[in-house]
Amino acid sequence: MNREPLIFEVSEKGKRAFRLPKLDIPRRKDSLEGYPLREEIEGFPHVSEVEVVRHFTRLSQLNYAVDLGFYPLGSCTMKYNPRVNERAAALPGFSAVHPLAPEEYIQGCLEAVKRTEELLCEITGMDAFTLQPAAGAQGELVGMMLIRARLTDRGDPRRIVLIPDSAHGTNPSSAHLCGYGVQEIKSDGSGRVDLADLDRAMTPEVAALMLTNPNTLGVFETDIKKIAGLVHSRGGFLYMDGANMNALCGICRPGDMEVDVIHLNLHKTFSTPHGGGGPGAGPVGVREELAPYLPGPVVARRDGRLILVEDLPRSIGRVRSFYGNFLVVVKALAYILTLGAEGLREMSEVAVLNANYIRRSLEGIYHLKYQTPTLHECVFSDKLQKEHGVTNLDIAKRLIDYGVHPPTMSFPLIVPGALMIEPTETEPRRELDIFIEAMKAIAREAEENPEILKSAPHVSYVRRLNETAAARNPVLRWTRDLKEPSAG
Amino acid sequence: MSYISLSEKDKKEMLERAGAASMEDLFGSLPGEIRLHRRLDLPEGLSEPELLARLEEIAGKSTYGRCLSFLGAGAYRHVIPTAVEALSSRGEFLSPYTPYQPEVSQGTLQVIFEFQTLICQLTGMDIANASLYDGASAAAEATLMANRLNGRTRLLLPRSLHPHYRRTIETYTRNTNLELVEVAYGAGGGLDLRDLESKLDDRTAAVLCQIPNYFGVVEDFKAAADLAHGRRALAVAVVAEAVSLGILEAPGRLGADIVTGEGQSFGLPLGFGGPYLGFMGCGRDFLRQLPGRISGLTVDLEGRRGFVLTLSTREQHIRREKATSNICTNQAWCALRATIFLETMGHDGLRELAGRNIHKARYALETLAEVPGVEPRFSGRVFNEFVLQLPENWAAVDTGLRGKDILAGVELERDFPELKDCVLVSVTEMHTKEDIDRLASSLREALR
Numbered sequence: 001m002n003r004e005p006l007i008f009e010v011s012e013k014g015k016r017a018f019r020l021p022k023l024d025i026p027r028r029k030d031s032l033e034g035y036p037l038r039e040e041i042e043g044f045p046h047v048s049e050v051e052v053v054r055h056f057t058r059l060s061q062l063n064y065a066v067d068l069g070f071y072p073l074g075s076c077t078m079k080y081n082p083r084v085n086e087r088a089a090a091l092p093g094f095s096a097v098h099p100l101a102p103e104e105y106i107q108g109c110l111e112a113v114k115r116t117e118e119l120l121c122e123i124t125g126m127d128a129f130t131l132q133p134a135a136g137a138q139g140e141l142v143g144m145m146l147i148r149a150r151l152t153d154r155g156d157p158r159r160i161v162l163i164p165d166s167a168h169g170t171n172p173s174s175a176h177l178c179g180y181g182v183q184e185i186k187s188d189g190s191g192r193v194d195l196a197d198l199d200r201a202m203t204p205e206v207a208a209l210m211l212t213n214p215n216t217l218g219v220f221e222t223d224i225k226k227i228a229g230l231v232h233s234r235g236g237f238l239y240m241d242g243a244n245m246n247a248l249c250g251i252c253r254p255g256d257m258e259v260d261v262i263h264l265n266l267h268k269t270f271s272t273p274h275g276g277g278g279p280g281a282g283p284v285g286v287r288e289e290l291a292p293y294l295p296g297p298v299v300a301r302r303d304g305r306l307i308l309v310e311d312l313p314r315s316i317g318r319v320r321s322f323y324g325n326f327l328v329v330v331k332a333l334a335y336i337l338t339l340g341a342e343g344l345r346e347m348s349e350v351a352v353l354n355a356n357y358i359r360r361s362l363e364g365i366y367h368l369k370y371q372t373p374t375l376h377e378c379v380f381s382d383k384l385q386k387e388h389g390v391t392n393l394d395i396a397k398r399l400i401d402y403g404v405h406p407p408t409m410s411f412p413l414i415v416p417g418a419l420m421i422e423p424t425e426t427e428p429r430r431e432l433d434i435f436i437e438a439m440k441a442i443a444r445e446a447e448e449n450p451e452i453l454k455s456a457p458h459v460s461y462v463r464r465l466n467e468t469a470a471a472r473n474p475v476l477r478w479t480r481d482l483k484e485p486s487a488g
Numbered sequence: 489m490s491y492i493s494l495s496e497k498d499k500k501e502m503l504e505r506a507g508a509a510s511m512e513d514l515f516g517s518l519p520g521e522i523r524l525h526r527r528l529d530l531p532e533g534l535s536e537p538e539l540l541a542r543l544e545e546i547a548g549k550s551t552y553g554r555c556l557s558f559l560g561a562g563a564y565r566h567v568i569p570t571a572v573e574a575l576s577s578r579g580e581f582l583s584p585y586t587p588y589q590p591e592v593s594q595g596t597l598q599v600i601f602e603f604q605t606l607i608c609q610l611t612g613m614d615i616a617n618a619s620l621y622d623g624a625s626a627a628a629e630a631t632l633m634a635n636r637l638n639g640r641t642r643l644l645l646p647r648s649l650h651p652h653y654r655r656t657i658e659t660y661t662r663n664t665n666l667e668l669v670e671v672a673y674g675a676g677g678g679l680d681l682r683d684l685e686s687k688l689d690d691r692t693a694a695v696l697c698q699i700p701n702y703f704g705v706v707e708d709f710k711a712a713a714d715l716a717h718g719r720r721a722l723a724v725a726v727v728a729e730a731v732s733l734g735i736l737e738a739p740g741r742l743g744a745d746i747v748t749g750e751g752q753s754f755g756l757p758l759g760f761g762g763p764y765l766g767f768m769g770c771g772r773d774f775l776r777q778l779p780g781r782i783s784g785l786t787v788d789l790e791g792r793r794g795f796v797l798t799l800s801t802r803e804q805h806i807r808r809e810k811a812t813s814n815i816c817t818n819q820a821w822c823a824l825r826a827t828i829f830l831e832t833m834g835h836d837g838l839r840e841l842a843g844r845n846i847h848k849a850r851y852a853l854e855t856l857a858e859v860p861g862v863e864p865r866f867s868g869r870v871f872n873e874f875v876l877q878l879p880e881n882w883a884a885v886d887t888g889l890r891g892k893d894i895l896a897g898v899e900l901e902r903d904f905p906e907l908k909d910c911v912l913v914s915v916t917e918m919h920t921k922e923d924i925d926r927l928a929s930s931l932r933e934a935l936r
Contacts, residue, residue: 003792007602007831017832018569020840024921025851032846034869035706036737043609044835052571052832059599060580064592067579080491081583084536089759093547098559099761100898101552102890108550109760115546122529134621134762135817137804148663173804173814179663182809220517250528251515257522267817271491275821276596277586277781278619279763282817295659317659321562321624321652321750322761334543340533343490349511350492353499356506356514373517397591406589410805428493429502455789460591463789467590470786470798474775476615477605482785 004058007045008478017049043480062461063276064405070431072358074377074408074420075168075216077246077268082338085271085331094330099322103307110306113323114299116333117283123336123344124242124262125255126285130294132324136243139263139282140174140210142295145316146261146286147208147237148178149293153314158207158236164193166216166412171241180207187414191217191370193227202234212241213257214248216412216420218355218374228258237261237290245269246424247352247376250345254285261286270332281328295319350425351376354432358421361436365443369415376424382417385446390453392417395442397464400457402438489533550760556923557895560873560914561702562623562650562728563761564753567841567917569832572755576825586781586820590796591788596820597795600783603827610733611725611747612740613769617780619823620766620815623750624653627696627726628660629779629813630748630768634694634722636777636812641665642692644684644721648673648701650728651903666693677705677866677875685715694722694746699739700732703912704849704873705866713743722746730754730767731916732871734842746770755829756822765822776802779813844917845872852915852924859932865910873914875900875907879935882909888934894927 047055064071071078089095093108103110117129133139144161151157161175164185172182183201188194193211202209209231214220221227231238240259246269248254254262266272267280274280286294296315297308339347352375359368359378366380382392396406396419408420423432445452457463475482494502499511508514515523534542557565575581580595587593587600600618607616620626631643643661645654647670661668669687674680679697688695695716699707713723725739727749739747751765752758770778776799784798804811833841849872857864861879878885882899889896897913904910915924 004598006598006605008605013835016834016836017571018834018837020567020837020844020917023844023847025847025924027847028850031850032735032843035735035846036710036742037735038737038741041609041734041738041835041838044606044838045831046834046836047831049571049832052828053575055831056571056575056581056599056828057578059595060575060578061595062593062598063580063584063595064589065580066583071585073585076585078585082491084539086577086582087540088543091543091547092553093544093550095757095759097550097552097760098557098565098758098895099563100559100561101555101557101895104890105552105555105895106550106760108547111546111549119530134625134819135815137814137816138621138625141814145659145663169803169805169808169811170814170816172809173807173811176809176811177660177663177814222517222519225519225522250524252518252522252524256524265817273582273821274585274817275582276584276593276599276824277820278818279621279820279822280817317662318652318655319625319659320622320656320762321650321764322622324761325763326760327757328763330543334539337531337534337542338489338536338539339491341528341530343533344528344530346490346492349514350490350494350499352514353494353502353506353508353511356508357502360506375515375517396589400589400591405585405592410588425490425492429498457591461594462591462792462794465590465788465794465796466786467796467798470784470796471801474615474782474798475785476775476782476798477601477608 006478007047007055008043010051011045011047013046015046015048017047017052069403070427070435071405072407072421072423072435074379074422075243076408077422077424079271079424080426081271081273082335085334088334089327089330095327107306110299112330112333114306116329119336120264120283120285123249124285125253126262127288128291128294129283129285131283131329132295132319133282133284134320134325135278135280136263136265136282137170137174138319139284140170141177142284142319143239143261143263144175144178146290146293149316150290151207159205161207162201162209164211166414167212168216168243168411171210175210190372191219192221195223195226198227198230202230202236204234206236208237208239210239210241212243214244214375217370217379218377219370219372220375224257243268244376247348249348250341251348261290266328266332271335272328272331279325279328281325347425354423354425354427358423358432358436362439365440366419377420377422379412379415380419381415386417388446388450390446390450392419394453394456395419398442398453398456399438401459404435404438489535555893555895556926558897558913558915558927559895561898561912562652562750563758564729564914564916565758565918566731566753568755571832572825572828575828581824582821587797590794594794597783599824599827601795603823604783606827606830607767607769610738611769612738613747614772615775616767616769617778617782619819620768620780621819622762622764622766623728624656626748626766626768627653628657630724630746631657631661631694633746633777633779634724635666637722637774638693640691640693642667642669644669644671644687644692644695646671646673646679646697646701648703649696649698650702653726676868677703678707678868679712681711681715684712688715688719688721690719692719692721694724696724696726698726698728700729700871703866703875704870705868706736706871709739710742717743724748729871731842731845734838751826754826756825763819763822765819765826777812780815780818841917848917848919849874849915855924855928856931859928859935861935862931872916873912876911876913878909882911885934889930892930894930896927
């Protein structure tokens, strides 16, 4: 296979891929005088259009993607991204609108925002939403800030946020960024929050409990009402990380579980594409008590028109410019309108069915630390394969040879050697079976020929990459003296 | 329509394998008291043609498209080459996850590596990250980073900073011990260097300076950076109009320690404000405190070149509450578009584009200043935006112009009470001579 060079390595002065129209105003000699101008942009590429098009087309072919196959990444909800959503977001009435235009010219955009907020309120049972956060982690930060602002108004912002040991790493990071100390809550033998530990930890210093439900094991926190009661009775707030909302749509609602704040990931549950790492959107829903603190401006109806309200005395303020990742919101709106109530429920049902199908098919072959029933995902581990010296990383890399993307491995921390699998509802059974058969074959290989796993992948564009070397001697940009290492 | 791929037969057989009698059975672990015992109250699901008709109807209520608009202020209409749209809409770029599995993500990882390189070249910095959410949150991350780097707690923010950026910084720093101090602007519209000097002290972590600033004025960044460095504070350049980097001296060469900004101008549509593209670069010494993902070069088992996400011990999924930032999902696909845009424009195209913006803005400024009663508010050199002072009630003039669907610019009084009857006009390469002349004649009429 040919190696795709960096664009800088094919650049040659004089080549161009784009021309501007002729200048239609008189060109004045002195018009750039007095500016701090640069001589050149050192190293910047000169290439033709064909070179650009081939470069990116070839690079695209080096990626695995949902459009190419199964992506069993736990807690990431890598479902199909409907193409019509892209078309919706490209409508000029959404995509070609300036965010600071007067309200009379932006009614369509404001309606898309308002409508999405209302739909999300119904789906989650919350009272109000903001669409401003650009991603789940920013949603978490906003949620923490809302709680802190409310508690401050009550007289004491408190000091601590409780987070279960099964949580995603952004939870403690977001709480910390909001000025809170983090205290871990243990899981019990079923993988759920240990109520006794929570009871001990839930002191008057605690601002909130940050809970993912279903949690990262795919286990529903059945004591959620008790948990909410306990947290509320001691003056704290219940924050729900909605990363796993794909299990619950039309089944139950966080608002009905007495959750105070929730963030959603539109790029998970509501099908907007991950784009190789973003953009996402992390809307935050709240109960009435916290609504006045939401970031502004907020969209409101007045005299049959939609307006932007900026004067929000108790708002935590902005967390970014303008109104959020609006075109991502439009894609999610398109998705919700396509599915409707029946479709959303079917979505969650089949997501749970697919996950349980995989769980039952691989149980016994891979170790399952928790026997508790699970919803949309399940977490196996490499415990059985470790006996042959094979780790979850080896299993993951070998899956690449079978044409499947590896599962999530970096968490939950309570399952050492985790293989966290979330199939989502959009996978055909055939693809699930290919994955199951590949996992079974790998389990056999672990016993019979572990070496083939340790050196996997074998058929990818690159073999296993040396991540330690990358971190020890960081090369983070092209420079002229950068040489391509010779093929081995 | 729910995009599921199972037949009824599949469902039946899979339920059997899963050991469940029915779909309902799968949710047996959920207590009845929290179950939703009704259907969600949502409109019935739509087919694709119905959906498009419904959304076209909603989008059609945004009539902005019929306007002759000179709105800018951090969101700019620039040319977008066809290749950007065509290449970025490939499923292999739209639908992958974050490249945590490098062997099957070399496309995204190499794109990020090229993006980092382009940002370094444009800003004059040693290193850059894979992207942040947008210009405003990137500026906020820069202030937190400055505090981590030198432990100081005062941040000097120019009054000429984009108001959204200022408010975002306020939100991000509210629950910290950081103190925000405002620096005034002078008659030219740029930083009042005397005011800056008087407010700098040994507790000052950083001086932020937007170039071009919110009023379009090209700041004397070097002077600001020199003053900051005199007190061992950091100089942070904030670039809200990234096209300017094509022709103005790189902030890194003017003394910037951190350069951060908004990359929307590089191939992203206005999109009613998002998704946009935050970027950040800094000196190599600051690497460990740089927030966000980074792609780095390495080799595979056979010694071939490859790319991986690296230095992740700075990040939340490893460091948890001790991470440099909580950012996880970023704006990777927007960075991809910017990379395609910049490589298509190339060295000569980007310089020409940037120069074109100065020429057009200058022509517009001179033409509009000839309208009786209209004055440039500031004397400083501008890039592609400028502030006009009108002789009378802006609201009345604006109403007159809107009658013709002309949006002359962003009114400034709401954010800057001292700039009464002032408007921020943005002119890019997309405006023709005819557009500019039409604004001038309409303004003349409205003021008559």
